[in-house]
Amino acid sequence: MESSKQQSVTTSEVIHKATLAKQAAPRLSLLTTEQKNKALLMIADALIAETPSIMTANADDLRFGRENGTSDSLLDRIALNEHRIADMAEGLRQVVALPDPIGDILEQTTRPNGLNITKIRVPIGVIGIIYEARPNVTVDAAALCLKTGNAVVLRGGSAALSSNRRIVEVLHEALSRSDIPADSLQLIEDPDRSSVDQMLRLNGLLDVLIPRGGHSLIQNVVKNATVPVIETGSGICHTYIDETADFEMALQIALNAKVQRPSVCNSMETLLVHESFAEQHLVSISEQFIANNVELRGNEQARSLVPAIKLAADVDWDTEYSDYILNVRIVSSLDEALQHISLHGTQHSECIVSANEKNAERFLQEVDAAAVYHNASTRFTDGFEFGFGAEIGISTQKLHARGPMGLPELTSTKYRVLGSGQIRG
Template sequence: MTEVRQKAMLAKEAAPLLAKLTTEQKNEALRLMAETLVERQDEIIAANKEDLQRGEANGMTRSLLDRLTLTPERIAGIAEGLMQIVELPDPIGDELERFDRPNGLRVHKVRVPIGLIGIIYEARPNVTVDAAGLCLKSGNAVLLRGGSDALSSNRAVVSVLHDALARTDVPRDALQLVTSPDRASVDDMLKLNGLIDVVIPRGGRSLIQRVVANATVPVIETGAGVCHTYLDETALPDMASDIAFNAKVQRPSVCNSMETLLVNRVFAESHLRTIAERLRGAGVELRGCTDSCRLIGDAIPATEEDWGTEYNDYILNVKIVDRLDEALTHIRTYGTMHSECIVTENEGNAQRFLLEVDAAAVYHNASTRFTDGFEFGFGAEIGISTQKLHARGPMGLPALTSTKYVVYGSGQIRG
């Protein structure tokens, strides 16, 4: 029996026990998980250094190393995410509908756990904790398969979480980590019909496409983030500069960072050079269309492939457009329905953008970096769904539930 199947069976057996727990029992487990992470941060950071050393030796990029890095401050932030989940309402048992039928049947629609959720993700050890916390609070067992680049970190984190769960009513087996670095373990997870109820991939486009193409279990697709910011003709220059800089530089390695800056031609003639200089000062490589290369000097000519690339790095495409319609067409062509922004003082253009752009999150005068469960008040998040069925956008606790119809009768039979 493979490691994946064995651990999936253990988690599946624990799922009904977890589903019966009260909100307070689950919250107490989350509190202990948060406390134990901070108490044992030294061993987690030591394991994380092993991953970082391997990453550097293998030529991992600066932005990916940043995603992988754990520090006392980041561990404290991860623990705070768990505490925020404690404060969130427990969705399990929520009554969504209630209605009576003419025959006297009383029908209630309530939220219930999904069961066993598989999470496949790349080199971000914080996802290990986020996923565990959200799944356990929503009454779901979870089978985690992180990237091999973060294997030492993930092993240490799950060991700490298991020790915390051993002191609670949450069954330890409800949290499982696949430790095999073999890519075949991913394929095993995707075929575990009858054990895994849904798989959620978190990572780059190639990982997500691989999961969607090969899974026989249901998948919630979290999308790659080819995110755009459009600076309209009436954008306030300082605001436009701040939003564009934040969307690219604040943390370029994540999916809600900007990959293409679209700039109205009139605005560009007056302000693009200044914005470009600020970005270059932060180490951003600029790739542009013919007009933007002419205007800002030493930008690299962008290829067709560049416009659709999620860099997750200090690289930014810049394209000058003549009007809003051209920006909308570009986003429809190259966007991934993740997060898109317009910076403008023209209310009509803002409303057109917000209405016509098909994305999980659309912004007027705010950075795309806010597409995040923590920033939306969901505590941590399981991912950003870019599909339209079941869940869309940052997926918090309610997105990790299914529904059940509970029907009360008094002896009715169907004629």
């Protein structure tokens, strides 16, 4: 009986809020760039003004997480501080500064019969976003969706529910003083998994779903949704150190890719090292990782050089740790590195550190990933770092969008056809 009641409550909230967003979408799509930008600046100011109350709500999430044994890496994803909230506000201001893609003319032609056909960018409509842990996604999603004239229905993870609830309250209060309908932004607060199941089948209310989170969440959405999905992928990212790499550069890139923030999807999970480079430098590199509290797992060849490295199991090469754990594999050639990435990568972000331009170019051409790097950390795969202000996710699929998804990726197209009485014979 209780389960049936819970299902009814969940169904009511999800459908009710998606309906409100659907009703607000047409009004939102008519707003000018100036009206949307003004609203986003109001949101940015509100976030700064309400930093203390947001941090108080976030503290509740962190306390609940610690009491329930949440890992340190997940707690880091949930945690907010003044700096992170200021970054969220700055991301909003950067989105304001970006060109509004809505109304952009992509193609224009006049047919021999006199028809004038123009292809323009338009909002998608109502976007559903299902995500885990990171409260900053709430603000990023709101900024990008509202700037592109899309209503948005958010369903964050229960681990950050208090933070997300307070952030959306702040955003709603700011929107109530703007021209953007407050109903354009909705948060599903029911933590029961049935609320996710409902969203997956909201055809007619949601135009697209975007999942952000771990592999299991993404695959659940991809496999079970009847609403169209833009797949964002888990990040099993690699850094390959070629035999010609500069030691200090390779060390700093590898450390940054793993240690700077291991809980995020663009952090490195496997370090591939050419055997010639490894013979000279793997001991020193391993010492640096160990000094940064990183547990190392590797193949037999890596362990023969650094006994502190634990033997990696087969499953480790296919695991997104999002933690202070790193796989280390010694390879004999670029070919072996490419083969390993092809077998175990998730088409997210891959890097080669090399002074050999030919090897670097081959790596950039052959590796099938949303972002490929030469002599730079994979941590840069991020909408903020790419100049998008924020991102809705990092798409690892190949249709509609790939890589960090900014404003243009949240649009569809429409053909405007102008005639003077033409009929088809």
